[in-house]
Amino acid sequence: MLPLYDDESIPSFPRHKHDHLKRAAFQGFLAHKDMVALALYILNNAESLELMTVQTNYKYSNIIADKFLRREDPRNVLKIL
Secondary structure, eight states, X not given: OXXXXXXXXXXXXXXXXXXXXXXXEEEEEOOBHHHHHHHHHHHHHBTTOOEEEEEESSHHHHHHHXXXXXXXXXXXOEEEO
């Protein structure tokens, strides 16, 4: 996994709706662009998602999760720990 820096873009993937995923959890979430991209993919494509928990171990990872994931969560299903 590659570390995330402010001037780098996060990879994006084609949209593909998933209607059965209700819960997703990341434990030990790191501020790597691949992990952020995966979390964004789930947030944007899992239509039935009721809860996504993101547990970080480092303050920097928490800041990145809050910055990139929170703005993509209009359904308010994201919980950052």
